[in-house]
Amino acid sequence: MARGTTLVKLLDLYRAECRLSFNPAHNAQDRDRQVAHIQRTQDWLWEDFDWPLLRVERTLNLQDGQRYYDFPADMHIDRISKAEVFYDAAYCLLKPGIDAEHYTAYNSDLDERQWPPQRWRISEDEQVEIWPIPDGSANLTTLEGTVKFTGIKNLSPLVADTDRADLDDRLIILFCAAEYLAASGAKDANLKLDQANKRYAKLRGAQMPRKRFSMFGVGQPQDRPKRIPFAVYNKTT
Structure with missing residues (x-):
């Protein structure tokens, strides 16, 4: 599983995990709800953690x-x-x-x-x-x-079938399935939630920077100190 999965593929994964029919005709009336559920889950995951993979720099x-x-x-x-x-x-x-x-x-x-x-x-x-x-x-x-x-x-749009998710598709779908199965009274809802939480913890851990150390202090990285202005001056013309 990976990031960048299309919405149409996410819907297939959603239906598989929730044990729903793959027949488009059977899902025609429910498609909008399924899409909204996927969108809402990715939005929540985006808000819940500062994903380094989504960190960007912009200038003015x-x-x-x-x-x-x-x-x-x-x-x-x-x-x-x-x-x-x-x-x-x-x-x-x-x-x-x-x-x-x-x-x-x-x-x-x-x-x-x-x-x-x-x-x-x-x-x-x-x-x-x-x-x-x-x-x-x-x-x-x-x-x-x-x-x-x-x-x-910001998250990319996730509306058209060809739109792609910014976060891990398996993570999104597992949380969706856990919520859907819990609402329907399925006995394996907690199992899905455990799987989702474990994957979330694994992905978050992989995104966090690892501390580096060297034996006896040899070869420690030398970071360039930040230059911060301590006072203002009158700009000459």
Whole structure:
């Protein structure tokens, strides 16, 4: 079993696990419910765990005097794990949250601008607010002023027969079958649920990074330290 399984194949797997007829005519009246059940189960699995296989990076370019920015459409704004700005030839952390103390230093309502940006937050209309308001625009050649977001991408559509699931097909179907069989009073519903939970635990474990170590401290990986701006400066013109 694997990821990227088409919806029509998922329906076949669903019917097999739930002991339903494979005859399309027998499922014509129930197909929409079956599709909705598969969609809902994948949605739940997507929300329940930050799947590394769905982690993506998206960028936006800062503009002189622009406070709010539209967020990339294929990344969920509530699933951002990190934001960075390219400044001084390296990506530096943008801290989350903008509070009154920050507006006291540089009041965005008064269009007070500064460089480099230091913080970000989600605005009430689900745009991204950058603070301080940048006093310059991104340089597409040097990448200076490019903001990079790391997070979990939205699920792909799962509506047409040829649409493909983003998560493991066996995992999705086992949870679907466990719920369906429990609702129908089947005696093996708990068995299906146990199988689903075991597969979920296995897949989650495989997605988690393994800790590395070396005997006597020899050959330990040397990670490049993050460069984080500690103060702002007045950008010269």
